[in-house]
Amino acid sequence: MEFNPNGTMEPEVEIDMEGGVSPYAPPEAYNPPSKGEEIPYEDMHPFLQEFIDDHNSYTKELNAFEATIALIEGGRVDKDIDVRLRQFFTFFDNTIVNHNQEEEKYLFPKISKKMIADGEHSKADKNYTVIDVLEDDHVKSIQMAAVTYNMFVLFSRIPDERSRYIILDVALNQAKELLELLRVHIYREDTIIFTYAQKNFTNEELTEIQQKTKGA
Numbered sequence: 001m002e003f004n005p006n007g008t009m010e011p012e013v014e015i016d017m018e019g020g021v022s023p024y025a026p027p028e029a030y031n032p033p034s035k036g037e038e039i040p041y042e043d044m045h046p047f048l049q050e051f052i053d054d055h056n057s058y059t060k061e062l063n064a065f066e067a068t069i070a071l072i073e074g075g076r077v078d079k080d081i082d083v084r085l086r087q088f089f090t091f092f093d094n095t096i097v098n099h100n101q102e103e104e105k106y107l108f109p110k111i112s113k114k115m116i117a118d119g120e121h122s123k124a125d126k127n128y129t130v131i132d133v134l135e136d137d138h139v140k141s142i143q144m145a146a147v148t149y150n151m152f153v154l155f156s157r158i159p160d161e162r163s164r165y166i167i168l169d170v171a172l173n174q175a176k177e178l179l180e181l182l183r184v185h186i187y188r189e190d191t192i193i194f195t196y197a198q199k200n201f202t203n204e205e206l207t208e209i210q211q212k213t214k215g216a
Contacts, residue, residue: 039195045203047210048194051107054099055186061091062179069175072168082156089149092141096182100138103189106213108135111193114200134193137185141178148174 041052068084112131115121122128151171158164197206 037195038191039198044194044198045206045210047206047213048197050210051099051103051194052190054095055190058096058099058182058186061088062182064088065175066179069172069179073172085149085152089145092145097142100141102213104135104138106209107197110201110205110209111197115196118200130188130193134185134189137181141181141185144174144178144181148178 041049044052064084065088068081068088071084072081108131112129115129115131116126120129148171151167151174155164155167155171158167201209
């Protein structure tokens with residue numbers, strides 16, 4: 001993926017790379033009515049802390065990606081932008097996807113089974129829990145990342161200027177939606193799912209799950 005090095009240059013936009021809550025994320029997503037009392041990080045089992053630590057590093061990458069999107073919207077299209085975009089999508093493919101697969105293989109099945117046994121499932125389908133929603137997020141994020149990446153690639157290859165910037169607009173909108181999805185997803189796992197796991201599994205059970213991941 002190579003962007004036109006002759007793209008319009010504008011002054012760089014000042015962005016806090018360590019960022020706060022993304023302006024693309026809806027505030028109501030961070031205060032669901034069913035949200036219970038959170039458990040502090042230091043009281044979490046080390047296995048759950050590992051997932052939270054991963055999320056913290058992911059958030060830094062999301063902030064950097066958000067900064068890149070802001071630069072592009074300000075008219076910055078050059079080789080440095082290409083490097084920034086490559087860095088994010090490589091991180092997504094190599095790190096975030098693997099993290100999600102680990103959750104789905106080791107932790108999510110245990111939580112889903114427990115929720116179903118405790119009656120914490122959909123009224124319409126007793127086998128449908130919040131874990132299904134999170135797994136759907138994993139699939140959606142892969143699809144959205146693929147579309148976003150391909151739109152940026154297409155933008156760099158289309159000769160017609162009007163068509164290029166229509167494609168760029170699609171890419172930027174997809175990028176914002178991906179940011180929103182990932183940030184809300186991380187928040188829900190950190191504050192709801194991992195809290196549930198800490199409350200509903202013994203330390204011995206969590207250690208057993210953790211050992212399975214290490215032996216994989």
